[in-house]
Amino acid sequence: MVDVAALRERTEAVLPSVTDDLIKLVAIPSISAQPEHADDVMAAANAIVSHLKALDCDRVKIVQAGGQPAVIAHFDVDPGKPTVCLYAHMDVQPTGDLAHWSSEPFKADRRGDRLFGRGTADDKAGVAAHLAALRAFGGKPPVNVTVLIEGEEEMGSPTLGRILAENADELKADLYVVADCGNWGIGEPAFTTSLRGVVDCTVELRTLSHAIHSGEFGGVVPDALTTLCRLLATLHDADGNVAVEGLVSSEDTDVEQTPESVRQDSAVLDSVQLIGSGPVASRTWLKPAISVIGLDTTPIATSSNTLIPSASARISVRIAPGDTGANALACLRKHLEENVDWGAQLVFTDGEAAEPTRTRLDPEVIDKANWAWHEAFGIDPMQIGTGGSIGMIAEFQEMFPQASVLATAVSDPDCRMHGIDESLYLPDWEAVCLAEALLLAALGE
Template sequence: MTISESSQRESAGPEALHERLDAIYSDVLEDLTRLVAVPSVAWPNADPRHVADSAALTAELAEEVGFDTVEILHGANSDGSEGYPAVVARRAAPEGQPTVLLYAHHDVQPAGDRDDWDTSPFELTVKGDRAYGRGSADDKAGILVHLTALRLLADELNIGVTLFVEGEEEAGSPSFRDFIERYRDRLAADVIIVADSGNWAEGTPALTTSLRGMASLEFTVRTMKHSVHSGMYGGVAPDAPVALIRLLSSLHREDGSPAVEGLVASEEVAVDYNEDDLRRDCGVLPDTRFIGKGPLASRLWAQPALTIIGIDMPSVADSSNTLHARAGAKVSMRLAPGQDPEDALNRLREHLEAHAPFGAQIEFGASEYGSPWRADESDPILGKALEALTDGFGTDAVKMGLGGSIPFIADLLDVFPKASILVTGIEDPDTRAHSANESLYLPDFKRAIVAEALLLRRLGEQV
């Protein structure tokens, strides 16, 4: 390396990028404040105008970065209705250079019970090293990691860049497949960076290399033609709530692991959790035992999990002396890499039918599923990403799994099978995404921006 090349490398290194970021950081926080202020919930019972406003603001921020084109586009849902708006911005690649697709989403989870929040959910509030607000980390910070990394590099980029900011990820991305097929030519890329995951810990970066899939199923238990007085028929007629409770109790073994037979599971993980740290991070009470078996990380990343996420039966407030004829539930499963989600749903249905008590009838309702994913760790692009994260954070990056699901990654692989997919993010164990008091750890936010800038630059270097 010549002296000129060495000085060039030093002036473009992590320290220089951190200095550039410090110079514009107040503007970046202001942009995040504006994004968080928009309650962009893409659920049927929420005002869709907020999602449109969020898309418009995202497009405005993208225009300021200097893309060649910025568009607000829509896909179609399976019933033909229009999906929520997404932003697609493009900058063409120099001849012979790769194109990188930067993914994030601008929609957010509902705030939930405002009394559970210590701050206003749609007002970014900085307390110490954390910024609180719905979407502060998931995933409006992801948008700004992308945009700010591009700002730091300015005209130094030697790659093509496409920004794709979805508007319905928290609602299950119902129009996603149609969208990426419809706009395939606009979105085609050699590398796809999905900024919707997290880091191992505060100050320790991670590249997510596996994701669990998911499958959910609604069902109803029926024991009688109609409900009757419990005083007159109690002790003879089986009520549906009791049948449902007994059926739900069959879904787990004594140690709390799923009892549905035939689900894929593994106990192999590269790193594991400290039990005290995990107990603190997820809020498990001191005397409550963890469920499952095997390394803690394997229970979160490489083994299935089964959760009862909803029950339909009379509430205590509406209770009466009645034997109820029907009761229902919704069950959600997280699936280990290697599991076919349709097969998992079939096995769940078979289990429910085989364990229905008192000869109760099972009526199956709506279901949905998404595939698990495991990265190709032989891909050299993963090595570049790990190096960039290590240099940007100043700490060795780790490879980790994620217990949650990002089902659309399977769609990206189907439509763009030759692309390298990198799953990054800015969440940490105390982010509390989807919960009250969601927050962004600001020191890691800055480090993530620098790490992505380093990666984008290195992806454009001639080999």
């Protein structure tokens, strides 16, 4: 039997040092999508390598496959024991407008039970949770442990597939613990079992070879931006449901979300209606969603009374489990080409892609995980879906089809990951550190 009390004591003993290291890691602006921060992503990788070497790991290295770095480390215990791969990512989203932050994003600020800063919840807390579990065992876990810390998840993991292929023997495991998902609520742990995928594209409309006078030609010649707005409006019906035909969609969920909880967690304005139809959970987990996430056109500050010759939009599609990125892009392109008005020229350019997935879990693994998280939180974890995308889970399952994947959480609905004033709820993160240590102990029996 696992000595829960002793392992709880050992985990609590290492939490102060792990929290300090988390704060130092947050101070590194490892924004993978911005080339000027490439050295910072590498600095984060080097910091993690130092922490792992301090635990006397057997092997550790930094690898790259044409993109950002990843850290791979091994704690070799016994070939007869299971191998668990602990995954998290060290890169973070851009900060947005710094003036809107209530404290410096790369200077972690503790306020009560929350630690504010970019990457506190997504996903440097995941890195720190793995470190806490390993430190609780003094660097000698009861199972073989591989650590994989990625540096480009926030970009859609564009080179992770090559890293997996080039290091397949080193990364093969019986269980992958992915510490990059969300809990159901404060004090309410969850395992994520389904994830939407994501694809995006850029669509450019052209109506003129150059800008012309809006007084002389307006009312006869269409401008590109108005034409683009009409096209984008066709992506949804009047209720906000996605109107692109051919995308996979389902309402089959046993978990219920309420509109009130969505309003509270999303901070949607009081006057704004929620969109779509069917159960709320299915709308965010099992149905596609389309958003216009960027526009290239004439800025208001430099605009004049001319007809704009070309305009572009970046369109993001969250795709449901059971669909594929290739199908989603094909359906979107077909819809746009069939719905463009007035004979405007359309240029369609593919962007990033991450496949949707449903995780595979061995019954024995889920039993032990349920036990570990119950011991740490005091209640059973829920099995939920998420509307977000972690493309590497699908890549893990494709590369290692016999392995189990346990998608665990360090974030909560109030953490504002990717947004202004991102934060980590420390009591739940501390419980995750204990739960992960308990899981390793249970798997080692």
